[in-house]
Amino acid sequence: MNVQERLAAIHHLDAPNRPTDFEQRNGRIIRQGNRHAEWNVPIEVVTYGVDRTLDATAYGRLAIKQKFINQVLKGNVSDDQMADLNADDDFASMSFDQMMATLSGSQYALLYTARQLELSRLVQQKKNWHRGLVEAQAQVERARQFLSRNEPALPQLQAEADELRERFTGGRPGESTPGNPYAVTSITVDGTTYPEKWGEAVQYLIEQLKGRVKRYEQATKTMQINGLTFTLSGERVQEVFGELSQIVINYASGRLLAGTVSSSNGLFLSLKAAVARALEEPAFLQQQLNRARLTEQEFNRKLSQPFRQEAELQRLDAEVADLKRLMETETTPTENTLGQIGTPILAEVA
Template sequence: MNEGKIRVLFGSTEMLGTGVNAQKRCVAVHHLDAPWRPSDLEQRDGRAIRKGNEVAKLFAGNKVDVVIYAVEKSLDAYKFGLLHNKQLFIRQLKNNNMGCRTIDEGSMDEKSGMNFSEYVAILSGNTELLEKARLEKKIASLESERQAFVRGKSSTRYKLEGIMQTVETNKGFIARISKDVEAFNARVQTAPDGTRINPVKLDGLTATDPVSVGKKLNEIADKARTHGLSEPIGSLYGFTLLVKSETTVKDGFDLVQNRFFVKGEGEILYNYNHGHMASDPKTAAANFLNALDTMPALLDKYKTDNEKLMKDVPTLKEVVESVWKKEDELKGLKGDMTEMERKIAASLKPIEQSVGIMAGVPKEEEKPFQIPDRLQAVKEVMGERFIIGRPAAGVPERKGIKI
């Protein structure tokens, strides 16, 4: 081909595809059939449309003729439709601009694609089938869009319900913490220097100085075993002080840790340093007072969380209350599809009737087979070594056409 000794070269996509360098004198590519993949078509064209084509560059304006042969009103139309769908999907995927999550390339089987009656319609020149295929694609696309809309709306509804439940729960915490803050501010005592007094009262301890209180708390931290229950150990400004034993596993052994809390009037447990008691007695004695000091910050946290959550509520409500705007269009397309199926069914009746007529042809009566005299004479001489065969009588059956 490159030397000009071979003027015309025939071959399949596999034979003349990737790896064949015969472009030097190539002026045209003729596609006698349509491949199943767009990449195959590109490979065919690439045998001529590529660097190194000297004839096209010097005499044809650097262009190559590409001729595609197809038969009108045949399955070629459906085959090229598949190529179009596949190429569209590939381009959308490469450009990252797909508008849907799924794509149907089209199938050629009885379950998901054209059925055999539709094959007959296409071969008979019924162009309404192509319109039916286009309607099916539009309907499938709209139904997929509607399904995505419904899924998104449902997901938004669940999200909105979850937000509103969280907001209501936070409102309950805000009310209970606010009550505890008011009670603490009303009861707290301050020293002349402005510091708050820490009158911790522990059960079984008469002393109230910080060192004695701290030592007693460390003793409770080491020896108390509540088995997962919160047990009262004293009070501070009317708030109950609790200790709770928690068991964890470390290096294969059970480890018991005691945590300390202050229970508010709203049944909320406040803690400081994650409920762990400091080893220093004075610091340990101030643990519960420090826990009560966390209430304002905790109150602000719940208020801030609610403000952030409520910012999204109007937008979410708008999505939940929205209506899909293409419902009428989908109903219209389904009506057109019903009418198109009726027309196609009507156009197939003459074909089915003709098949019925062929099936109703009576068989020719079988006549006794007469052996010619000459063959009869030979048979008498040869005996059983001579066998006479004859064709079967009757009308040959039509097995159909293989496509």
């Protein structure tokens, strides 16, 4: 026999841990197949609790949990706030509040709980606002440090880029595009200038540097490419895996040109790519500086904005304090006439 078809009443003697448990209990009687609907006979849902016991706290926790669950299901939970639901939106959460207020023995308990939740929400929003200020201040400091470190370097980078454009492409200072395709027109090694066929001389210089590294001698030499002085130095590099090492040649000229190679062919291929990057470096740095200035302005503006709900927070704080005092000064209610068994605090008829 399926007794659920003829259940006439359900009695909640305690508060479950989860709102869903409460709903599941009611689902045993409020369900399709209950023949009381056919008979037009209402069923009863009765909740019990004992005055001035932890029953009030239990139903208070259920109310908070139910509101959070409703917010998640409705998609109303954001990173910086959790708004209270309208009490009319959900019968179950309102019922939990009523249970808690009734069991507390205070006529102000329900209002106190609602205002306390609103206050907690605003307090959390202010904490998030304050964390935003800390992050904004950090962003401003980083932007200022970047500007102070790189703004003075821009004129020098532009001058080097203009020189490279003139020496390697025939372009004029200040032009945004090269005058001609990249070209190496002369190499000077050990005082000898080669207008062409300089590959062997450069390779010999590189082998000299490698030999000095093998003998653990100072391995640094200079050479000129298109009249621009480059410093070459040998270095022993350990392989990532294994115990073997190799010798490489580092080249550099000014702030913009640098690379690591192992042969003369590799040197000229690397130099061509380095020159192309160097010609774009001033414009790229200018973009970064503009972005840093914009970041500083935006976050400085954020630092100057006050917490917009400060007045509301202060009002709620005062109201919560007043309600708490009223609850503390209330007279003790008469003892429960049902004694140890408990009081039916909510009777619903479905």
